[in-house]
Amino acid sequence: MKQLVLVSFFIFLTWSTFAQKYSGDQSDIDAIIRQSDAWSEYYVEGDVRKLAELYSIDGKIMPNNSEIISGRDAIAEKFQPKEGIIALQHKVSPEEITVLGHMAYDYGYYEGVTRDERNIESPFKGKYVIIWKKIEGEWYIYLDIWNRIVIPD
Template identity: 45%
Template sequence: MKKLLYLLVIFPAFTFAQFNFEPSLEHPYGLPNPDAPSELMDFAPLIGECQCKSELRKADGTWAEPVSMIWRFKYIMNGMAIQDETLKEDGTYSGSIRQFIPDSTRWYVHYYSTPSTVTKLPTWEGKKTEDGKIVLYREQKAPNGTDGFYKISFYNINESGFKWIGEWVDKTESVIYPTWKIDCSNGKNSIYQPDDEAKIMAATKVFSKAYMEGDFETIANSYTEDAKIFPNNADIIAGREAIKKRWMLGSGTKILRHEINPEEITFLGDHAYDYGYFQGKSENKDGSVSNWRGKYVVVWKKENGNWKMYLDIWNRIRN
């Protein structure tokens, strides 16, 4: 009986401990799961609550008066996906579930709303573009029957907010007709943003995972464009592309384990620094296995809501 009571007490605590990235009192909009696709961070600057103005195009081609609305984004499914909802002052509400599927390298967004409840949710798909926009498409004919898409775009994304536009486009996007626009710029409520320390911790885990998988593109994108690294017994290496090439030099070695353990993280506005220890295990070209550890200092810079490494210095500790 004592053993049974012990299990009943311990099991719930163990179960809830598995969901560290769900929304909570400390993190009301959840946290990104380090095991999620790195593209999950595309929407990181939008996480939280924003005061917005929504405008719809009327049948005569003019724009209706702006309607105030709240747009909230949060992490769900233990930090593996994103859910958002809009609450408009005219009494209409909507939301969506956003998941990135690595096999197709695309976002899939399932939309629902109170004005048009349906048994099958419409789906948009797309990705983040090189110019920083998030662009999604869904096939939709024009009123005259012309084939095309309804295209939605998030743009001007920054710490203060973002803008959104919905427009019908033909297959070649030579014909574009905007029908809906939402301005959330300068509307961000920073009180509800996920904890910056947790974001940096998540970024270090993404880096370690990429290092073990030999994903040099993700490693490079962990740094700012103007980043500099200070490898042991080597010159300073500047710039994301040069940093990527430096990490690729060791591609003949298989990284079996890599772990970063910060001792302290300090924030100075849009910059932060942390220091600590790293450790790992690697399989060398001759088949031998090496265990190693070292110390590091990193200066971080916040860019569009994401913390990236700006200065990175490390060296090994002799065993």
């Protein structure tokens, strides 16, 4: 019996460690997840205009080692692919999404792969926090901050 309790406790700890935490209206959570998926899709396509439109008009990004960048035009410029670099994959994995009325926050991890002009693929990974705003029934990114995690060789 003692072993069964220990095994059950271990399974619970393992499951809760990897479980995502979502709270709020499910339709809002689903809409935020769709917007995050669209972000990844537009990033891989290199469509910086569509990507920037996922941000509110007053949206801001806070890249690592950079000033705060405000507005859709500046955001589109920041995400303009570097010459010779193409994105092959991008995925966002939320750890938590919490909807609080017309605002929400979301944090988790992102990962992807790019390829350079020498055909060398480079994986990347990082963590992020996003503050969302619901404007006229649509969810937009208001604040977006991220930084990379070093991937061991």
